[in-house]
Amino acid sequence: MRNTRATLEERGIRLTKQRKILLEIIDQSGAHLDAEKLYQLAKERDPKLNRVTVYRTLKLLKESGLVDELDLMHFAGDQHYYETRMKQEHAHVICLQCGRVEEYFGEPLRALRQQIQESLGFEIVAARTEVGGYCPHCQAMRSEGLVAAVGVETMAIPAVPHAD
């Protein structure tokens, strides 16, 4: 957040009340927010704040490289999710049953990036790895036959993930 302000300033981007609110929400929220959820949260702080401003701000932050845009394997639809660009690269691993999203940090990610860079000669700017599968908890449920076997993309929007 500290560096965020600096980056924005460099770009001559004004720090309005609305942007402050949105930045804080994105920063503080551990979860991966989509535009609508971000809008709902922002409205609590400033009921006048418009959905359009959310979209415009997200676009801005994306372009400035301050947030990353994910789609979590389109698990719950086609909306996009946003998170502040983290110091460390990570993969998102989503449970196709319960919707839980885990983050994976680890050496193999660096190795992969490194290798792609070398073998293709690309100068990599951004990388995204998303993985869909079944978390340990849901694997158990499935093998107990408690859950109907369905096509991977077939299930409806998930209920809230089970507790831990």
Added chain:
Amino acid sequence: MRNTRATLEERGIRLTKQRKILLEIIDQSGAHLDAEKLYQLAKERDPKLNRVTVYRTLKLLKESGLVDELDLMHFAGDQHYYETRMKQEHAHVICLQCGRVEEYFGEPLRALRQQIQESLGFEIVAARTEVGGYCPHCQAMRSEGLVAAVGVETMAIPAVPHAD
């Protein structure tokens, strides 16, 4: 394609004229098609074929695990791209300048998948790695100052990639 028919048959899915056309186009096209491009190509073969059928068929193929859905870092917008599920896992590496898409196959991808599986205990069903950066050709252009430096996501829809 041979196995495609089998898979569809198992599911009791009828092989209509329209579906045959769409399957062939997806199969034969080396490129990554979005729904609209697929529709355009299909219309050449059957002008009556409707856009809706394209969407329905893509959904079906996705659910049957016969095609993968990509978004190529949203480089050219929010549409999705489709490709037949390949035998081998691969990453998509897209040049943010010219739009060229390279595919990377390589051991590190397997290692990553393996590691995620082990450390998170997930049973992985599908994985997707997308990388944005600058291809060797565009790196050269950029360093020659032939191209204005722009924010990563700022550029317009790309022209056709330069020839190899």
Added chain:
DNA sequence: CTGATTGCAAAGAATTTGCACTGCT
């Protein structure tokens, strides 16, 4: 035959744009 599949038109979801007003810097 008969239920799955299509086409058409219309609805929906997510996101963007035009424009007059407002408020950072």
Added chain:
DNA sequence: AGCAGTGCAAATTCTTTGCAATCAG
């Protein structure tokens, strides 16, 4: 003050749905 930024309404883009007609198995 002056222009970037906002809100509102309307437009766009991408995708899905309802329903009667059609066709594969």
